[in-house]
Amino acid sequence: MSGAVRIEVEADPTPLVLSLARVLRESAAVPELRDLLTGLTGTVALRSQLDAQAATLLFAEGGVDIHHGVDEGVEAIPLVPYSDYALAATPDELASAVQTLLNPPVPAWRDAASSFWAANHGSTGFPEGLRVVCQTEEEEIRFGEDAPAYEVHGPADALAAVFSGRGETFLFAIATGVTVVGSVAHLSAMCGAHWKVRFGV
Structure with missing residues (x-):
């Protein structure tokens, strides 16, 4: 896929939304993670265990939209405290893919x-x-x-x-x-x- 990967946030994003978008942009710069991101379809919600923040990620058409809160009908997955960004254990394949995307290689x-x-x-x-x-x-x-x-x-x-x-x-x-x-x-x-x-x- 050529061109920039679409990673969009709401008009007034929360800190969690901003940090998720930033790390997904990092992943989009890694070829194998870019392919993973652009191939995902579905919705994942994440919830902090340290404060009231939560965010929903909607993957579709080769990109992702991120907004605060948990969409109706979606069960939020807890974020492991003091981690960047480990998710609580879940058998959900989409959530597992998202965890991979949220942990790109750290630069030198x-x-x-x-x-x-x-x-x-x-x-x-x-x-x-x-x-x-x-x-x-x-x-x-x-x-x-x-x-x-x-x-x-x-x-x-x-x-x-x-x-x-x-x-x-x-x-x-x-x-x-x-x-x-x-x-x-x-x-x-x-x-x-x-x-x-x-x-x-």
């Missing part, structure tokens, strides 16, 4: 950090410089001005995850082994930057 930490910087540098409050240190590879990458630079240290998989918008918040990354060096004001800006990437806005 360098690529994720570069995209994170490109999406956020110049934003109000965002650090003028960023130093990312990968502890497992003993390598680092710098963006912007050398000083003052906000520093993010961690293992490769944790860096890749946080800079590509995985996890509920930037602070969640600290529980996965990421450490930061910088001001509280910049930490707040990094949290906002993470949400910008996570929600694809």
